[in-house]
């Protein structure tokens with residue numbers, strides 16, 4: 217039986233363990249996929265730093281693309297059976313399709329029988345469940361998509377987390393052509409949000425962040441206006457947004473930073489009847505204070521979303537295929553490290569100077 221390299225997370229502060237494990241044969245309705253590129257998400261950083269709990273040991277990593285090594289009856293979302301050699305990406309969770317969350321509530325990402333990739337305890341080689349490994353086992357109830365040939369691994373890899381979260385989140389909060397939006401946070405989520413909003417016909421997409429290099433990127437991803445927190449007072453940003461929107465305030469706010477002050481700013485800046493989508497508070501203890509009178513008197517809608525309905529992944533892939541000439545999605549990934557240097561990759565990601573650090577398990 218051949219062997220595969222996997223990285224195992226044990227505890228915050230402890231180096232990852234690199235282990236060689238047997239490559240399993242997929243059970244019926246599963247597929248074994250050779251990971252060709254994975255990226256370190258903000259939530260992986262929360263786990264490694266101890267800000268949120270994970271079962272341990274655990275193969276982390278949920279943003280990935282790869283090639284099917286062995287298919288055993290699992291089909292793609294369009295019904296095509298998977299075959300060895302297919303280049304694929306997959307939803308970051310598997311769900312049962314039958315419980316009340318999967319059906320009535322349309323929240324399969326909260327399924328009673330949820331399996332999340334990159335978040336499960338590793339016990340033996342049948343638990344190849346994360347992307348920071350040479351192989352991953354895809355289970356029934358996972359939405360798998362073929363990656364179009366024109367889309368590179370770099371362009372595809374963060375779509376099954378950040379990209380689909382934005383597509384699904386905007387669908388949940390509702391969008392209308394010609395509206396104005398403010399995006400708080402110019403990381404992966406914020407950049408996808410800016411690009412997506414412009415393609416949906418938003419005329420004003422203002423992006424707010426602490427860091428000027430990220431705001432420069434935001435302009436490449438369709439931001440019409442950018443404001444640097446710290447350089448400008450919150451009140452001054454609010455006034456500028458009001459000026460940009462004919463004195464009314466933005467119709468839509470996307471909180472994509474997880475910064476405690478962001479939600480308060482969104483509630484402050486939104487116009488009457490505005491909607492706020494909040495995505496960034498993915499770690500416990502995210503207490504935020506805001507003036508709830510503004511929520512009520514401005515008739516605001518506040519919508520949280522965690523992960524996404526798996527249908528959003530196909531839409532995110534279509535969106536990047538269609539606009540890859542317009543927005544430099546591939547430039548958001550890298551530098552990329554071999555799997556054997558996973559600790560160096562995490563140390564780099566923690567510095568915050570790259571939008572996504574890559575891990576390439578095919579490189580030695």
Ligand SMILES: [Zn+2]
Nearest residue numbers: 257259377378
């Ligand atoms: Zn993620």
Ligand SMILES: [Zn+2]
Nearest residue numbers: 312315318327
């Ligand atoms: Zn379910």
